[in-house]
Amino acid sequence: xxxxxxxxxxxxxxxxxxxxxxxxxxxxxxxxxxxxxxxxxxxxxxxxxxxxxxxxxxxxxxxxxxxxxxxxxxxxxxxxxxxxxxxxxxxxxxxxxxxxxxxxxxxxxxxxxxxxxxxxxxxxxxxxxxxxxxxxxxxxxxxxxxxxxxxxxxxxx
Numbered sequence: 001x002x003x004x005x006x007x008x009x010x011x012x013x014x015x016x017x018x019x020x021x022x023x024x025x026x027x028x029x030x031x032x033x034x035x036x037x038x039x040x041x042x043x044x045x046x047x048x049x050x051x052x053x054x055x056x057x058x059x060x061x062x063x064x065x066x067x068x069x070x071x072x073x074x075x076x077x078x079x080x081x082x083x084x085x086x087x088x089x090x091x092x093x094x095x096x097x098x099x100x101x102x103x104x105x106x107x108x109x110x111x112x113x114x115x116x117x118x119x120x121x122x123x124x125x126x127x128x129x130x131x132x133x134x135x136x137x138x139x140x141x142x143x144x145x146x147x148x149x150x151x152x153x154x155x156x157x
Contacts, residue, residue, distance in 0.1 A: 068156075069154040069155060069156055070154070070155060070156075071152050071153070071154060072125075072152070072153060072154075072155050073150065073151075073152060073153070074123060074124055074125050074126075074150075074151060074152075074153035074155070075122075075124040075125075075126070075127050075129070075130040075148050075149065075150060075151060075153070076109065076120035076121060076122050076123065076124065076130065076148075076149055076151040076153060077120060077121050077122050077124075077130055077133060077134050077137060077146050077147070077148055077149070078118060078119070078120045078146060078147050078148075078149045079095045079096070079098075079099055079119050079120070079121055079137065079142075079143035079146045080092045080095035080096070080117070080118060080119035080143065081116055081117075081118050082116060082117045082118070083115070083116065083117070084112075084114070084115040084116065084117065088116075088117040089110070089112070089117045091117070092110045092117040092118060092119040093110050093119070095108075095119045095142075095143060096108025096109070096110055096119040096121060098142045098143070099119075099121045099137065099142060099143065100121070102140055102142060103121075103133070103136070103137070106121045106122045106133070107121065107122065107123060107154075108120075108121050109121070120149065120151060121137075122153075123153040123154050123155060124148075124153065125153075125155065127148060130148040131148055134146060134147075134148055
C-alpha cells in the first residue's frame with residue numbers, strides 16, 4: 001500500500017511540473033527513449049491543446065473562457081421508468097444510451113427517485129421544444145411510452 005501511495009505521489013508531481021506544457025508538445029517531445037510521430041490535421045492538434053481555431057482569421061486563439069451551466073425549471077423527456085432493482089438501473093442506462101446514440105445532441109440523465117429508476121433526456125426550455133423531439137423519439141420507436149415531464153434542467157448562463 002505504501003508503494004502505491006509513493007508511485008501516485010510521484011505521478012502527481014510529474015503531472016504538475018509539466019502542466020504548463022501543451023499536450024501534443026509533451027507527446028511528441030524527444031526524451032531519449034523513442035519518438036512519437038503524430039500525423040493529423042492541425043485543427044485537431046489545436047483542439048486537443050485547448051485552443052480555438054478560427055478559419056476566417058487564420059490564427060489560433062487560446063481558449064480561456066469557461067462556460068457554466070445553471071439549473072433552471074424546464075422540461076425533459078422521460079424514456080424509462082422502472083423498479084428499484086439493480087437490473088432496472090441497467091435498463092434505465094440502456095434506454096439513455098439508445099436515445100443518445102440516435103440523437104447525440106441530447107444528454108441522458110439516469111437517476112433513482114425512490115422507489116424507481118428513471119431515465120430522462122434533453123434540456124428543453126419550453127414544452128413545445130420537448131414535444132417536437134418527443135415526436136422524433138416516438139417515430140424512432142426506441143422507448144416505450146416516452147413522455148414530456150417538468151424537470152430541473154441545465155442551461156448555459
